[in-house]
Amino acid sequence: MFLSITCALCMKIDILTIFxxxxxxxxxxxxxGRASQKKILNIDIIxxxxxxxxxxxxxxxxxxxxxxxxxxxxxxxxxxxxSVGGVRRKRNSYKKNSIYRRPYIVYMSPQGKxxxxxxxxxxxKFRHLIIICGxxxxxxxxxxxxxxxxxxxxxYVLTGGEIPAMVLTDAIxxxxxxxxxxxxxxxxxxxxxxLLDYPHYTRPAVFRGQxxxxxxxxxxxxxIDEWCAKEAYKRTKERRPDLLKx
Ligand code: SAM
Numbered sequence: 001m002f003l004s005i006t007c008a009l010c011m012k013i014d015i016l017t018i019f020x021x022x023x024x025x026x027x028x029x030x031x032x033g034r035a036s037q038k039k040i041l042n043i044d045i046i047x048x049x050x051x052x053x054x055x056x057x058x059x060x061x062x063x064x065x066x067x068x069x070x071x072x073x074x075x076x077x078x079x080x081x082x083s084v085g086g087v088r089r090k091r092n093s094y095k096k097n098s099i100y101r102r103p104y105i106v107y108m109s110p111q112g113k114x115x116x117x118x119x120x121x122x123x124x125k126f127r128h129l130i131i132i133c134g135x136x137x138x139x140x141x142x143x144x145x146x147x148x149x150x151x152x153x154x155x156y157v158l159t160g161g162e163i164p165a166m167v168l169t170d171a172i173x174x175x176x177x178x179x180x181x182x183x184x185x186x187x188x189x190x191x192x193x194x195l196l197d198y199p200h201y202t203r204p205a206v207f208r209g210q211x212x213x214x215x216x217x218x219x220x221x222x223x224i225d226e227w228c229a230k231e232a233y234k235r236t237k238e239r240r241p242d243l244l245k246x
Pocket of ligand 1: 108132133135153155158162
């Protein structure tokens with residue numbers, strides 16, 4: 001375990017990776033760092049390599065059947081998963097609907113379901129999430145016997161699952177109660193209610209002749225709310241009409 005931030009009654013996320021140091025900066029700063037300090041979140045970064053039985057700590061091998069590239073081996077991944085309770089002895093051996101219910105296991109993969117706000121919302125209900133980061137040509141397919149869901153962050157291929165795992169973790173953590181100070185700001189965010197966010201402005205009210213919309217300086221909160229709703233709708237219609245159809 002490279003990085004461990006613990007707390008008793010909070011969401012637990014275990015990330016299995018061969019590059020644990022990639023997480024140090026992003027997870028120490030920003031909302032994730034704050035959520036860990038506030039004991040809302042408990043993140044462990046697990047180094048898959050330390051579960052390799054190979055004397056050189058190898059975690060990859062050539063693909064059966066030939067072909068280019070390497071494949072992440074099954075055994076180190078299996079033992080890493082087992083170390084965080086990700087291997088079920090018997091299905092349903094964890095008490096359902098309690099904090100002890102079984103961990104939900106996600107493999108970051110370009111072949112998975114594309115991440116969106118609905119998936120993020122649904123993931124906030126898990127008490128324990130295990131995220132597997134792949135590398136090389138991907139993982140030995142037999143790992144899928146332990147995986148509940150494959151998640152992609154878009155139709156392009158990255159070198160590894162670490163950045164996708166950070167994206168997923170960050171999006172989940174933002175939605176956990178107590179992480180973002182003003183809860184309403186999440187509800188106004190793009191996609192939360194199917195619309196894009198409205199435009200934002202701050203001081204100064206005029207910069208090099210560029211003015212802030214008059215209504216925002218009026219102090220009339222009812223009118224300001226109406227303006228925000230109208231702008232959110234207008235933006236969505238212009239930029240993402242597909243969201244309105246949904
Ligand atoms: N050969 C694989 C394919 O074409 O589906 C791509 C392997 S990629 C080079 C290595 C790892 O990066 C994957 O196993 C996955 O964990 C991660 N990865 C790459 N692109 C991703 C994406 N768009 N979303 C989520 N994970 C991704």
